[in-house]
Amino acid sequence: MGLQTLLCGDGPLASDLADRLTETGSDVSVVEPSGLLDRAEAAARVDAAVAGLGGLDLLVHVLSAPPTPTDLVDLDTDDWAAAAEAPMAVGLHLLQVARPHLANGSRVVHVLPTSAMGGAPGFAATATAAEGLRALNKSAARQWGPAGITTAVVAVAPELALGLLAATEGAALADAALGGPGGAGQLADLLEVLASPGAAFTTGSTIVADGGTWMAP
Amino acid sequence: MSPDTPTPVDTGLLEGRVALVTGGAAGIGLGIATAMAEQGATVVLAARRLENGEPAAESLRAAGHRARCVRCDVTSRDDLEEAVAAAVEEFGRLDCLVHNAVGGSAAPGPLEGIGDGWRGLLATTVRASFDTAQVAHPHLAAAGGSLVFLTSAAGMEGSANLPAYAMVKASQRALAKSLSREWGSDGIRVNCIAPVAMTPAMARAYAANPELEERLVERTPLRRIGDPVEDIGPVAVFLASDLARFVTGQTIVADGGGFLGL
Numbered sequence: 001m002g003l004q005t006l007l008c009g010d011g012p013l014a015s016d017l018a019d020r021l022t023e024t025g026s027d028v029s030v031v032e033p034s035g036l037l038d039r040a041e042a043a044a045r046v047d048a049a050v051a052g053l054g055g056l057d058l059l060v061h062v063l064s065a066p067p068t069p070t071d072l073v074d075l076d077t078d079d080w081a082a083a084a085e086a087p088m089a090v091g092l093h094l095l096q097v098a099r100p101h102l103a104n105g106s107r108v109v110h111v112l113p114t115s116a117m118g119g120a121p122g123f124a125a126t127a128t129a130a131e132g133l134r135a136l137n138k139s140a141a142r143q144w145g146p147a148g149i150t151t152a153v154v155a156v157a158p159e160l161a162l163g164l165l166a167a168t169e170g171a172a173l174a175d176a177a178l179g180g181p182g183g184a185g186q187l188a189d190l191l192e193v194l195a196s197p198g199a200a201f202t203t204g205s206t207i208v209a210d211g212g213t214w215m216a217p
Numbered sequence: 218m219s220p221d222t223p224t225p226v227d228t229g230l231l232e233g234r235v236a237l238v239t240g241g242a243a244g245i246g247l248g249i250a251t252a253m254a255e256q257g258a259t260v261v262l263a264a265r266r267l268e269n270g271e272p273a274a275e276s277l278r279a280a281g282h283r284a285r286c287v288r289c290d291v292t293s294r295d296d297l298e299e300a301v302a303a304a305v306e307e308f309g310r311l312d313c314l315v316h317n318a319v320g321g322s323a324a325p326g327p328l329e330g331i332g333d334g335w336r337g338l339l340a341t342t343v344r345a346s347f348d349t350a351q352v353a354h355p356h357l358a359a360a361g362g363s364l365v366f367l368t369s370a371a372g373m374e375g376s377a378n379l380p381a382y383a384m385v386k387a388s389q390r391a392l393a394k395s396l397s398r399e400w401g402s403d404g405i406r407v408n409c410i411a412p413v414a415m416t417p418a419m420a421r422a423y424a425a426n427p428e429l430e431e432r433l434v435e436r437t438p439l440r441r442i443g444d445p446v447e448d449i450g451p452v453a454v455f456l457a458s459d460l461a462r463f464v465t466g467q468t469i470v471a472d473g474g475g476f477l478g479l
Contacts, residue, residue: 127394128391
C-alpha cells in the first residue's frame with residue numbers, strides 16, 4: 001500500500017510486523033523503545049527516522065513484554081519499572097515527538113495485548129502499561145481529531161504479544177473462533193485497512209484482532 | 218445531596234475490620250475513611266502531612282470512631298511499609314487497603330506540552346499501586362481482605378484535557394484485574410472505584426472555572442456531584458465488606474451516571 005510507517009517496538013512481533021509491512025510495499029523505519037525514554041533523544045531519533053521516510057502516514061507502537069511471567073509479589077522494583085512504567089514514558093514521548101510529523105490523514109496505532117482489558121497473571125506490569133497506553137491512544141484521538149489525525153488500538157492475543165501461552169491461562173472463556181491467534185501477516189493487513197481512507201471515521205477505537213477469543217463488549 | 222435522597226444507614230458492616238486509606242486526610246480519602254468508620258471499621262489515615270491527617274483522625278475519634286493517622290508519602294516505599302506495619306502492630310490486622318492518594322502535575326493541556334510533572338502522577342498512582350500491593354499482600358492474605366484503587370472514568374474514555382492523568386488511571390484498572398487473577402486463590406479481592414465527588418481539588422477547579430459545576434451537573438443524570446462520605450464512601454464500604462465477597466477485578470463507577478461506557 002506504500003505507507004510511510006514509523007514503528008516503535010523491539011520484540012518478535014514488532015520485527016515480523018515490520019517485515020510484513022515492507023513486503024506489501026510500505027516504507028518502514030523501526031525505532032527501539034529504549035531510545036525513547038528520554039524525550040530529547042526520542043525527538044532526535046524520530047526526526048531522523050521520519051526524514052528518512054520522507055513523511056509519516058502510519059505511526060505504530062508495539063508493546064513488548066518481559067520474556068517470562070512473574071507474579072507481582074515476586075517482581076522487583078526495577079523489573080516493575082521496566083515493564084510497567086517505561087513503556088508509558090516511551091508511549092508518551094513517541095506521540096509528543098511524532099506529532100509535528102503527523103498530518104491530516106495520518107493514523108496512530110497501538111498494538112497491545114487483550115490483557116490490557118482483562119488483566120494478565122504473571123504479566124501484571126505489562127497489562128498495566130498496555131491499559132495506560134490504550135487510554136493515551138484515546139486521549140490523542142480526542143485532541144488530534146480536529147486536525148484529521150486518527151488513532152486506533154489493535155488488541156492482539158496475549159500469546160502473540162507476550163509470546164507465551166502462559167499469559168492466556170484463564171483469560172479466555174473460549175478458544176479462538178478462527179482457530180488461533182493469527183500473526184504478523186493478519187496484523188499487517190489490518191493496519192493497512194486502518195490506515196486507508198475507508199477507516200478514516202474511526203478514531204480512539206479498540207479493534208480486537210485475536211481470531212475471535214475476546215469478544216467483549 | 219437532595220433532601221429526599223436516602224442516607225446509607227449504619228449497619229456495622231465493617232465491625233472488627235481494619236482499613237488503611239492513603240490520601241486519607243481530606244476529600245474522597247477522608248470520605249471513604251469516614252464511611253468505613255461509621256460502619257464499624259478501625260481506620261488508619263495515611264497522610265503526607267500529619268498536620269492535615271491528625272485533625273481528620275481526631276474528628277473521627279471525636280465522633281466515637283476508632284481512627285489514627287500515620288505519616289505516609291506514597292512515593293516512599295519505606296513510608297508505605299511503616300504505615301502498614303503501624304496499622305498491623307496497633308490493631309492486629311489489615312482487612313482493606315484503599316489507595317486513593319494522587320499527586321503530581323495534571324495541568325490540563327495538549328499532549329505535546331506534558332512535561333516532567335507527569336512523573337509525579339506516575340509515582341503516586343502507578344508505582345504506589347505496585348508498592349501498596351506488595352506491602353499489603355501478606356496482611357490482606359491473612360485477613361482474606363481486599364485492595365481498592367481509586368481510578369477515574371478518564372482512564373476508560375481518554376481525556377482531551379488530562380491525557381497523562383487518563384493514562385495512569387487506566388493503568389491501575391489493568392493492575393487490579395491482573396491482581397484479582399493472581400490473588401484470588403489467596404482470598405484477596407482487588408477492585409477499583411471511579412468516583413466524581415466534591416473535594417477540595419474540585420472546589421479549586423470550580424473557583425478557577427465558575428461554569429464547570431453547571432456543566433458537570435448538566436451532564437450527570439442524577440444532576441449533582443457526589444459527596445465523598447455519602448456517595449463514594451458506601452461504595453468502598455461495599456467493596457471492603459462481605460457483601461462483595463464474590464466481586465473482584467471490577468471497577469465501580471460512582472459518578473451519578475456521568476460515564477456509562479462500561
